[in-house]
Amino acid sequence: MAIPATTTYLKWSKTPITFDQSDHPAYVATPGRQALVVDPVVGGTRLCKVLTDGGSGLNILYAETFKGMGIPMSRLSESNMQFHGVIPGKKARSLGQIALDVVFGDSKNFRKKNFHSAYHAILGRAAYARFMARPCYIYLKLKMPGPKGVITVTENRQRAEECLQQGSKIADDQMAVVELEEYKRNTDPTDLLRSKKPASESAFQSAGEKKQVHIHPEDPTAAPTNISTTLDSK
Numbered sequence: 001m002a003i004p005a006t007t008t009y010l011k012w013s014k015t016p017i018t019f020d021q022s023d024h025p026a027y028v029a030t031p032g033r034q035a036l037v038v039d040p041v042v043g044g045t046r047l048c049k050v051l052t053d054g055g056s057g058l059n060i061l062y063a064e065t066f067k068g069m070g071i072p073m074s075r076l077s078e079s080n081m082q083f084h085g086v087i088p089g090k091k092a093r094s095l096g097q098i099a100l101d102v103v104f105g106d107s108k109n110f111r112k113k114n115f116h117s118a119y120h121a122i123l124g125r126a127a128y129a130r131f132m133a134r135p136c137y138i139y140l141k142l143k144m145p146g147p148k149g150v151i152t153v154t155e156n157r158q159r160a161e162e163c164l165q166q167g168s169k170i171a172d173d174q175m176a177v178v179e180l181e182e183y184k185r186n187t188d189p190t191d192l193l194r195s196k197k198p199a200s201e202s203a204f205q206s207a208g209e210k211k212q213v214h215i216h217p218e219d220p221t222a223a224p225t226n227i228s229t230t231l232d233s234k
Contacts, residue, residue, distance in 0.1 A: 010132065015145030017134040023141055025157075031138045034160040038123075038142055038153050043100035045069045047121055049163055052135060052142060056124030063095055065121060071098070104131065109148040 039048045047065065076096030102123070103112045127133070133144035140155040212224035 012132045012145035015132075015150060017132075017143045017145065017150060019134075019136045019139060019141070019143070023136065023139045023152075025139060028138060034140060034155075034157065034164055036135050036137055036140055036142060037155055037160045037163050038104075040123075040153075041101075041103040042121060043069060043071065049159070050121040050123060051163070052123045052127070052133075054125055054128050054135065056122055057126070058122065058124050059126055060122040060124075061098070061100070062121070066095075066098075102127065104142075104144060104153055105146055105151040109146045109151055 036052045038050050038052055039046060040050055041047075042050070042061070073095075076098050079094040079097045101112050103110055128135075131144040133142055135142050140157060140160065142153040142155075144151050144153075
């Protein structure tokens with residue numbers, strides 16, 4: 001690929017993006033623990049739990065969210081994309097592709113881009129590149145150049161922690177299903193049958209003649225008890 005003789009600057013490249021103490025929250029308990037979760041308007045709907053993941057090569061809109069937005073499945077175009085890492089231990093297949101507007105900012109200063117998403121929403125490298133956005137995982141902020149200066153998206157830390165806990169539980173549940181299926185595939189059913197213990201027999205076996213005696217002779221209503229004839233009734 002030939003390099004042009006003169007540099008061609010991207011539209012938003014003249015706007016510097018910086019982080020300093022003015023971005024610092026009052027308290028940072030565990031830097032890096034929480035993911036950066038933002039709330040852009042996607043396809044005209046405000047989504048409050050959108051993960052920004054610069055390590056992902058995909059922009060993903062989950063099927064449940066897609067249906068909740070009221071978008072008909074007929075708007076999806078065909079896609080044969082397959083990918084890993086979304087469902088632990090399994091390969092995922094895209095339901096299709098769709099072009100949706102993603103908007104950050106407010107009515108005075110906002111950015112809008114059109115994305116082709118393959119499958120709730122994870123915004124990956126493609127989103128960072130299109131918005132020329134810069135994340136800060138310590139301050140949990142996302143900044144990008146806008147028509148009237150820098151747009152700063154600040155995350156709700158409580159919501160981020162809720163997402164972290166919920167995501168961990170979902171992953172644990174999915175892995176439990178995967179591990180159970182793997183166990184069933186690798187276990188011989190005859191081994192399970194051999195491991196079963198026979199039903200326990202009664203600990204008491206009559207060794208000979210027996211007779212009934214009243215433990216409480218002064219209470220004629222009390223039920224009698226069986227004892228051996230070799231035992232003294234006293």
